[in-house]
Amino acid sequence: MRISNELNAAFNEQIGRELESSHLYMSIAAFVDGLALKKFAELLFKQSLEERDHAMLFLNYLLEVDGNVAIPSVAAPRSDYKTVEEAMRHALDSELDLTRRIEELMTQARQQNDYSAQQFLTGMIAEQREEVSTAENMLKVVRQAGERSLMMIEAYLVHLDL
Numbered sequence: 001m002r003i004s005n006e007l008n009a010a011f012n013e014q015i016g017r018e019l020e021s022s023h024l025y026m027s028i029a030a031f032v033d034g035l036a037l038k039k040f041a042e043l044l045f046k047q048s049l050e051e052r053d054h055a056m057l058f059l060n061y062l063l064e065v066d067g068n069v070a071i072p073s074v075a076a077p078r079s080d081y082k083t084v085e086e087a088m089r090h091a092l093d094s095e096l097d098l099t100r101r102i103e104e105l106m107t108q109a110r111q112q113n114d115y116s117a118q119q120f121l122t123g124m125i126a127e128q129r130e131e132v133s134t135a136e137n138m139l140k141v142v143r144q145a146g147e148r149s150l151m152m153i154e155a156y157l158v159h160l161d162l
């Protein structure tokens with residue numbers, strides 16, 4: 001095993017958080033699809049798959065350093081959204097929380113002089129910067145459209161060619 005027990009356990013926890021995030025986007029996508037915002041829903045379902053990919057990156061890292069993979073149980077996501085703005089606010093908060101968690105992993109890796117983990121986490125921090133920016137932009141677009149004109153988001157997304 002080329003990773004400390006402590007960091008190994010923390011990586012497993014992060015696998016759980018990424019899967020939780022995947023379920024969160026899946027839940028929001030279903031809510032948005034229910035409002036017939038198909039393009040927006042498609043984007044969110046795609047985001048859900050990306051979160052699963054993040055879980056796989058942590059899992060594959062553990063395999064590469066001969067660590068132990070132990071996937072934790074995943075809590076159910078919320079499914080009681082009243083508005084799209086509320087749902088997207090929740091997605092942004094979740095991304096900000098994930099960023100903090102990954103930064104904590106980086107702190108741990110630095111304390112242990114685990115340079116390989118630091119190199120891996122640097123990539124994940126860059127990914128989070130992109131993720132936060134995307135969630136923030138989507139929240140801005142939802143706010144500007146307003147709940148009564150959400151159909152405008154569909155046109156906006158077609159224009160972006162997403």
Ligand SMILES: [Fe+2]
Binds near residue numbers: 018021051054
């Ligand atoms: Fe993620």
Ligand SMILES: [Fe+2]
Binds near residue numbers: 051095131
């Ligand atoms: Fe994310």
